[in-house]
Amino acid sequence: MPESLFRNPVLKSLSPEDFALLRPSLHRVELDIKAQLLIAHQPIRNGYFPERGIASVVATMTGGRQCEVGIIGYDRMTGIAVILGQDSSSNETYI
Template sequence: MDQTVSKDKSDLLRRMNPADFALLAPHLHNRFLDLKVLLETAGEPIRSVCFLESGIASVVARNRPGLDTEVGIIGREGMSGSALVMGADWAPNDCYIQMTSEAVCMDAAPFNDALQRSQTLRPFLLRYVHYLHIQTRSTALSNARAKLEDRLARWLLMCDDRTTGEQILITHEFLAIMLGVRRPGVTIGLQMLEGRGLIRSRRGEITIRDRDGLVSVADGFYGQAEADYGRLFE
């Protein structure tokens, strides 16, 4: 194990049973994950597991090139490779870095071995998998029923939960994929939020000015999944 590896920055590792962390620790190593680094590719074997310490990874469903949308967000509260926890060895979706991240990672083989050796590790991580399902449910409901500015407010709040400071570094191209809309729609949505004094939008950068205002605009589509994460890991 890299001697500088710590569990303090990852919510999952920090909450983990010390005995279970000890099973993983010899195989963990630090990684810096740059923008667009692929952690998983749909339909292909999962080769590693990463516990994020900062930044954001997007779980993206794709029908064909150019027809894709985000179905989940992973930050310091979570991990990539969660399908391994459920006994699958391949990824159902793409997962790539949306905001540069630090993480502690390990290969899939020793991770699977730890799942077999421990009676508590898999049940603990299944709580996180359950949370991902709740988050995906909220995303589906938001995509089907919420207005664009509501969805954008929810997404910005989710990013704010997982980053430090008030600035979110993101391009309109990424936002369009995340929200499943065209880039002009992203521009209109940002202009609406900025006109209400909730954000400041610059090229490749969004600054949150009024978080409570964004919560109001999200109109109930933000908050339930976040509360459920707290319930699962309290």
């Protein structure tokens, strides 16, 4: 899959060398609404590069109340904590 087949600007902006490193792990998936992509404090197993729709980043506060603290659109990626050297996130992410 050449990078030109992707709509996500993060993937499209990669150098050919960097894209070649990711290419074996890239798979298109269809996700249902409310599908959980990341579980708080659990190892991040996959990063997602949305091509349409949004993902919602949700924080759980003391007492169990939840609050949306961010959104990830077609121009970003989930699991950014991995790039920053972490193996998990304190927040959950849903499609």
